[in-house]
Amino acid sequence: MTREASGEAPACRLVRAHGRVQGVGFRYACVCQARALGLTGWVRNRLDGTVEALLQGPAAQIEMMCEWMRDGDDSPARVDTLQTQAIEPPHTRYERFEQVSSA
Secondary structure, X not given: OOOOOOOOOOEEEXXXXXXXXXXXXXXXXXXXXXXXXXXXXXXXXXXXXXXXXEEEEOHHHHHHHXXXXXXXXXXXXXXXXXXXXXXXXXXXXOOOEEEOOOO
């Protein structure tokens, strides 16, 4: 039985990408990749020049997304550092993955 089927909250991680990540299509690429992996949550620009994402779903898919953000993006983006933080339940559950307003 999956965590979602058993009523347990999905894994959730807050991720912040540092480097050349704004103005190069990185957020759009994140949306496409996260949806392909079946993740929910959001991605946004931060005023400090980083890109932040909240990833929800199976832990294995979240890890694949983090690896992709670090190494596998085909856009002109360059991630120098990827910070991750586990978010413990309870937390808001998202229906899909989307780009949201900057913070």
